[in-house]
Amino acid sequence: MATPKRQQRTLSIDRIVATSIELADRHGLDALSMRGLAGRLDVTAMSLYNHVANKDALIDLMLEVVVVEIVAPDIDKPWRDMMRRRAISMRKVLLSHPWAARILVSRISLGDAAVRDIDVTTGCLVTNGFTYAQADWARNAINNHVYGFILQELNFPVEPNDYRAAAAQYLPAIDQHKFPFMYAGALEIIEGTYDGILNFEFGLDLILEGLERWIGT
Amino acid sequence: MATPKRQQRTLSIDRIVATSIELADRHGLDALSMRGLAGRLDVTAMSLYNHVANKDALIDLMLEVVVVEIVAPDIDKPWRDMMRRRAISMRKVLLSHPWAARILVSRISLGDAAVRDIDVTTGCLVTNGFTYAQADWARNAINNHVYGFILQELNFPVEPNDYRAAAAQYLPAIDQHKFPFMYAGALEIIEGTYDGILNFEFGLDLILEGLERWIGT
DNA sequence: ACCTGAACACCGTTCAAGT
DNA sequence: ACCTGAACACCGTTCAAGT
Numbered sequence: 001m002a003t004p005k006r007q008q009r010t011l012s013i014d015r016i017v018a019t020s021i022e023l024a025d026r027h028g029l030d031a032l033s034m035r036g037l038a039g040r041l042d043v044t045a046m047s048l049y050n051h052v053a054n055k056d057a058l059i060d061l062m063l064e065v066v067v068v069e070i071v072a073p074d075i076d077k078p079w080r081d082m083m084r085r086r087a088i089s090m091r092k093v094l095l096s097h098p099w100a101a102r103i104l105v106s107r108i109s110l111g112d113a114a115v116r117d118i119d120v121t122t123g124c125l126v127t128n129g130f131t132y133a134q135a136d137w138a139r140n141a142i143n144n145h146v147y148g149f150i151l152q153e154l155n156f157p158v159e160p161n162d163y164r165a166a167a168a169q170y171l172p173a174i175d176q177h178k179f180p181f182m183y184a185g186a187l188e189i190i191e192g193t194y195d196g197i198l199n200f201e202f203g204l205d206l207i208l209e210g211l212e213r214w215i216g217t
Numbered sequence: 218m219a220t221p222k223r224q225q226r227t228l229s230i231d232r233i234v235a236t237s238i239e240l241a242d243r244h245g246l247d248a249l250s251m252r253g254l255a256g257r258l259d260v261t262a263m264s265l266y267n268h269v270a271n272k273d274a275l276i277d278l279m280l281e282v283v284v285v286e287i288v289a290p291d292i293d294k295p296w297r298d299m300m301r302r303r304a305i306s307m308r309k310v311l312l313s314h315p316w317a318a319r320i321l322v323s324r325i326s327l328g329d330a331a332v333r334d335i336d337v338t339t340g341c342l343v344t345n346g347f348t349y350a351q352a353d354w355a356r357n358a359i360n361n362h363v364y365g366f367i368l369q370e371l372n373f374p375v376e377p378n379d380y381r382a383a384a385a386q387y388l389p390a391i392d393q394h395k396f397p398f399m400y401a402g403a404l405e406i407i408e409g410t411y412d413g414i415l416n417f418e419f420g421l422d423l424i425l426e427g428l429e430r431w432i433g434t
Numbered sequence: 435a436c437c438t439g440a441a442c443a444c445c446g447t448t449c450a451a452g453t
Numbered sequence: 454a455c456c457t458g459a460a461c462a463c464c465g466t467t468c469a470a471g472t
Contacts, residue, residue, distance in 0.1 A: 011436080034465060045465080047437050055465065102323045105365070108372045115396055123398040132402045133411045137423075140365065140415065148322070148361030155325045179332055181340040185349045194350045198357065206354075210427040228455080251446060262446080264456050272446065438471075445464055452457075 011043060013051045017061045021097065024062065029099035059103060060111060066100045067113040069093045072120045079128035080208050083142055086121065087204050090146045101150050130215055138211050145207050149200055163189055163196040228260060230268045234278045238314065241279065246316035251275075276320060277328060283317045284330040286310045290341035297425050299341045300359055304421050307363045318367050347432055355428050362424050366417055380406055380413040 019040055024032050034055055038045040052058045071089035073082035094101045118139070125135035158166045167189040176183045188194040236257055241249050251272055255262040269275045288306035290299035311318045335356070342352035375383045384406040393400045405411040 033463085035463085044438055046439085046467085049466075050436055102319075105322060105368045106319045106372065108369075108374060115399060119396040119399045122402060126398060126401075131411070132405050136402075136413070136415060137420065140369070141362075141420070141423075144361045144365030145358075148357065148364060151322045152325075152357070155323065157325060179336040181343060182332060182336045184343075185339060185352075188349050194348070196353070198353060203354065203358070206358075206427065206431065210423065214423065250444085252444085261457055263448085263458085266447075267455055436472090438469105440468095440470100442467080443465095446462095448461080449459095450457105451459100453455090 011041060011047060011051060013061070016041065016048060016051055017058070017065060020058060021062050021065060024099045025097055029059075029103065060109065063100060063103060063109055064111040064113045066093060066097050067104075067109070067111070067117055070117060072117065073124035075120060075123045075127050077124070079124050079130070080212065082124045083121075083138070083208060084201075084204065087142055087146050088201070091150055091200060094146075094150045095153070098154050101147055101154065105147050105151070134215055138215075141207055141211065142204070145203055149198070149203065152198075153200075160195075160197045164192070167196070228258060228264060228268060230278070233258065233265060233268055234275070234282060237275060238279050238282060241316045242314055246276075246320065277326065280317060280320060280326055281328040281330045283310060283314050284321075284326070284328070284334055287334060289334065289337045292337060292340045292344050294341070296341050296345035296347070297429065300338075300355070300425060301418075301421065303338065304359055304363050305418070308367055308417060311363075311367045312370070315371050318364055318371065322364050322368070351432055355432075358424055358428065359421075362420055366415070366420065369415075370417075377412075377414045381409070384413070 016037070020032060020037050023037060023040060034048055035045040038048055041048075048058075052061070069089075070093050071085055073079075073086050094104075121139050122132070122135045125138055126132060130138060167186040171183070171186050171190065174183045174186060185194070185196075189196045233254070237249060237254050240254060240257060251265055252262040255265055258264075265275075269278070286306075287310050288302055290296075290303050311321075338356050339349070339352045342355055343349060347355060384403040388400070388403050388407065391400045391403060402411075402413075406413045
């Protein structure tokens with residue numbers, strides 16, 4: 001008898017953000033529209049503006065949720081283990097939200113989670129003897145490796161397992177005289193001299209070793 | 218007597234790309250629309266599609282022009298000098314086209330200029346004794362530093378010269394109990410113990426030294 | 435307080451029609 | 454061969470009006 005109620009306060013900022021992350025994870029951030037998001041929430045696009053200032057503010061909120069997922073360093077444990085754990089966690093989180101890395105490197109986030117990450121990462125380093133200047137350097141070196149590696153990983157059109165097959169397939173298309181080293185590199189991959197695979201943790205450890213030596217001096 | 222001709226073959230792919238770069242440099246890539254670009258060229262938006270497949274293809278062409286501006290390594294000169302020169306050139310180029318870095322890290326470019334950069338950079342390294350595996354690592358380490366540094370530089374809301382004033386201004390807004398290291402770091406900047414400035418070439422040299430030591434073993 | 439209809443000022447792109 | 458008018462299927466956002 002009761003007609004279906006239409007305004008049943010179904011919307012909340014948390015539900016909006018969670019749903020938009022879900023949609024972005026599935027279809028990419030470019031495919032996320034205020035209208036599409038609203039549709040998913042059984043509401044009109046305009047309703048969203050009662051909870052969020054605009055699309056950009058929504059994206060900031062989405063990033064906050066992603067950054068919270070990163071395992072934070074324990075301030076008073078050995079910095080190398082903690083930096084390693086944080087970087088590995090960042091990779092896992094950013095691979096599970098493939099839209100996030102591109103946005104994280106495109107803006108300076110001043111949200112609570114992002115500031116907390118900086119605070120606690122810096123904290124772990126200075127507690128372990130880094131100066132603030134050194135901690136800034138270390139944090140950036142690690143972040144650059146993580147972001148750079150993951151962006152490549154996300155954008156690369158071929159899976160590591162298929163490198164060899166892909167090299168064999170595309171070798172004839174590489175102009176040997178124009179790009180001799182590209183050609184030679186592809187040959188190495190085909191012949192198995194080099195697998196072409198970059199290992200995330202190997203590069204990470206190179207950086208951590210470099211930092212260790214650097215602050216030691 | 219002659220009525221003004223309307224189809225005077227004013228358009229060319231080069232003119233389209235050059236104008237779109239000019240507009241993106243000035244107003245940002247987000248403000249670049251096919252319609253706006255066409256207007257700048259005194260033509261309707263649809264005319265552009267006679268010269269370029271779509272907006273994405275146009276952006277690829279824009280990137281090519283940017284990448285060409287980067288000073289390429291000389292294959293048979295000392296790798297450290299060449300990598301240094303290339304990185305410094307990349308920074309200059311990417312700062313003069315502030316929209317470009319964000320896009321470069323968001324896709325794998327297979328354009329001629331991008332492939333040439335990989336080829337010649339790899340070439341310089343292997344000619345100087347790197348294996349292909351080591352060259353891949355080195356190239357990525359350098360690129361990650363350059364991109365990471367520049368993206369921070371482009372996005373950071375405060376000029377290095379204003380760090381101290383900004384720190385003084387925002388210190389009261391930092392919750393000392395919530396973010397103690399952030400607070401302490403800001404204090405160091407205010408007191409002049411640390412200027413907060415990251416030096417591009419210093420970080421670059423740390424990486425180059427690390428690479429030197431790494432391939433030496 | 436929260437949701438909505440209608441509207442504004444845009445987008446990228448297609449396609450048939452013009453010269 | 455190249456340019457265009459009209460149209461399609463979208464956008465984000467504002468604002469007054471509803472409950």
